[in-house]
Amino acid sequence: MMSEAGQPVRRAPTKSDAVGTAFLAAIGAVALVMGLGYGMFGDGGQVGPGFLPSVAGAFIVVASAAELLRMYVAADRIRAAAAQERPAGDERDTFGRTANERTFAVTQVFGIVFAALLLVPVAGLLLSLAAMVLVITVWVERKPVLPAVLCTAGSLGLAYAVFVQFLGVPVPTGTLGLL
Amino acid sequence: MFDNLQLGLETAISPENLLWCFVGVMLGTVIGMLPGLGSATGVAILLPVTLGMEPVTALIMLAGIYYGSQYGASTSSILISTPGDSSSVVLTLDGYQMARKGRAGAALAVAALSSFLAAVISLIGLMALARPIADLALEFGPPENLAVILLGLATIVSFAGENMLRSLIMAAVGLLISMVGVASGFTTARFTFGNVNLLSGLDFVAVMIGIFAIGEVLQQIHRGGDPPIRARFRDLMLTKDEFRRSIAPAFRGTGLGFGLGVLPGAGATLATFMSYGLEKQVSKNRKEIGKGAVEGVAAPEASNNAAANASFIPTLSLGIPGSGTTAVLLGAFVIFGLQPGPQLFDQQPDLVWGLLVSFFFGNLLLLILNLPLAPVFAQVLRVPYSYLYPIILFMALIGAFAIGNNTFALWVVFGAGVFGYFMKRFDFPAAPLVLGLVLGPLLERSLVQTSSMGRGNLLILFERPISATLTVAAILAILAPVLLRAVRRRRRSALTSEREEIRQ
Structure with missing residues (x-):
């Protein structure tokens, strides 16, 4: 199912969804730390090799945390919508599989x-x-x-x-x- | 201008040049359909074949491969959601949705018609504006390039609507992936973890093949797969309404593509995403975009072709390649003893104008070939998915190997495929990741250069009129949807409380 923007509409925040988002946040944190290690700034305060990795990593951490928060704040609304969409578990698909x-x-x-x-x-x-x-x-x-x-x-x-x-x-x- | 046009016509219309133009667009279409083999690879692979030809004939054939492969890449994006090139990634959104609705033939026809319209308009633009635009392009320094890239990223994130946070995460992940290897403008190796294969970075096309081809296949299996499309042949033809709806987006896409195509780097990819974002904002049928709307095919495809043509402006008039493919073509110019630059127009008018006019004939040939062939290509969707997806996996993996003849690319595809599958399962959008990946090196290069120009002060972005305007537009692109949503929400709650008061 797709949203208006061509992006898929979000389903209920399952445990694996939350774990996946938290995993991305962890990747962001690692990138942030490693980026700091590469050096944010060079001579004269100019951009260094670690600047963009750190900024991108920080973005991921902040956006993932906000997304996790949003996921649980909006959980009831999303879960209700998803309950209507979810097909029965034993329903067979076009491949003939459950x-x-x-x-x-x-x-x-x-x-x-x-x-x-x-x-x-x-x-x-x-x-x-x-x-x-x-x-x-x-x-x-x-x-x-x-x-x-x-x-x-x-x-x-x-x-x-x-x-x-x-x-x-x-x-x-x-x-x-x-x- | 008309003398030049006549000279160009005389050169392009010679039987030999027409024949090689035809061969070029045919080979290009086939190459473009193969995952991983984009236009740059196609031109590079077939360059040796042209060495015995007259320079103008060779360049006409190579240019034919260029836009033929772009059309081929669009075909595989639409039919099997496997983009052959970064600039056709956006077609996996509405083009593929149209195909799943049984409108694959129509989507391919819209792509061909939009490309043709863009080719004709941008050809006129090339003839009239090549020199003035080249002069303007010279005004673009690192701050302006940085601002354009920021605007591109902001646009793609902003049209994600409710999914904006996930889009931001994916754009940043795309940037991170692009930073693997030796840093652009530095000597530091980043995120390589001691692996020598990672020193030169992760190949963008391999990552793209993994995310789109492998990820889509696995997601289809997980979801249960779509049934094969049993549409009749005539149902695959373009309807009058679809044709009417695609005209305005094609014009808008052409304008945007032509403007952005002049900029060196990822002009065509950026143009396709931005024109898609523009349609999301201005199209009458914007609510349908993302669900299989012709506007979502016409605009990006037109902007792709217009950007490809416009990328010849800096290539021919300044000797600066506007894209990866024109960089390879620039190499071909040098091999044939030609020096692109301002003097090329005066010294080799028959070659320059013959090449430019050949774009028209090449695109006309593509249109003649592809309009009747569109429903034929669409028949691939009638193959049961149980047989189709193992073949897609086969072609995707061998295509990834062919990029650099390196088996490490196969593992990159596998890893990206696993990541792409989880992205699809948990609704993380792919488009921002792709744009982050494509623009990452350019962004960093511009950032480093801008920082150097400003002696560490990035506020230099606001000190130059063009970069200041573009940066403000980027900030607005991010903030405007958030603010608009907040205003709407406040209005709605105000209305609700007013109603409650009236009731009481």
Whole structure:
């Protein structure tokens, strides 16, 4: 759901939302401290290398604190609005998954992309990414093997034609040295 | 001026130049659609291909790649919310929303028409104003550049409405990310934590691909995904109402883009965001912007194209590149033994005017190609998302690698993707982060130079008329919405208490 400004409308302040905002505040605080370490000002009071990091960090700390405050001050109003929007937890989506299964699918995709990147030095970039496409379509999306293989082969062929043949990108082939 | 126009027409309309212009816009469109490969990379990759050509033909083809890739980048932003270039990021807002509503063909057509209108108007502007504007651009020193950047950041934060605090946080996070690596104008390495890969900073395009492509894919999976669009072919065509509604925003976007495109640096990106912000303030349908309004596509796309054309003004007349792509083109000029600068207009009129007039033909070719092709491109949305998103992940990752042929970029994309997913989940807006990221180095450079000019006193910003006006406008852009909301709230509560008194 989007706001008028094209930005998503805020939902109820869940614990994870508050933790996320607090985490950003912590990043801001770290940037502020490190920025001070780099030196806010140089010779003659001129802007130093730590000036902008410190200012940006301070901005994040102040704005995050204000946002946390706003989150809890406006909590009742937001929670009431969100209660009307939230779909039922066991409702199935267009992928045929429930809310819990969707959360698990996100974790699976994160894991598969991570594993594919770890595989790059061994199998090479193209083969690792092709394996990623195949595993996602077959394992996460539970698609039939033949269309999944065709989808993988098509992606691999397109990437090879455009990036390797046409643009001459030197893709790493890994220790296997296949593609 | 008309002699120059005639000379330019004679050069641009030769069959050889027209053919290479066509090849350029075609290749540019394909390159622009690939995540990560923006116009600068496209021009750089294909520069060696043009070395055997006549200089004017080569430059016409390279310019064709430039605006062709801009159109291609807009296409991928609209269809799959994966911007190919920073200047097409803003199209992921309304363009993508239009696509999800089954109006992808219309959004692509509006983009093509707005680009064409902007190209024609900015071409006339280029011919009439190239020299005076170049002289004015010389008046812009570090304080003026700093003020423009502050205005850009303030505009993007201000149009976030209720989400202003989150926008501020994201703009500041964008600035912080841009500061990773050796400081601009200093020798200090910041936020590198001993990692040599971080010394040259985080690649902006890789971060952008992660946040938009990977983040959007994961959010779609989390949200449950949208069903494939089953719209009929004729439903994808532009309606009369959409066409009518896009005219005024396209004109406004062109004006803004042309003005900002002259400034060196991130003129086109800034122009797209500012024109989007402007539509939020002045458009008759401003309440629909953000939900898939044609105004949110027409204005930024027109400003993008106008800014791209205007960026040739400092490039050709001063020898100062107006954007990353014109910097690569400047290199091409040097390779062909040409020296951009005030004398180029006198010494090589056929080349300069031939190149400028070729922009018109290039954009006309893009329009002819893309209007009928828009509904065809839109068919990509009919592919079930279960098959589409693994392909998007594949192309996004290989595109990120291709930026610098560096596997570290893949990890940057992954990290940015995780961050982008959490941003989307907790409704932190992406646009301010992108602008902070793009403008960070420029902001710091201008800040350091301004501080140096003022001997540590940043109030120098208020001592020069242009920078003072722009800085005050930036402050107003932040404060005005907050004050207006407070006034409205007070009025509403006053009205309520009046009613209660009357009732009693």
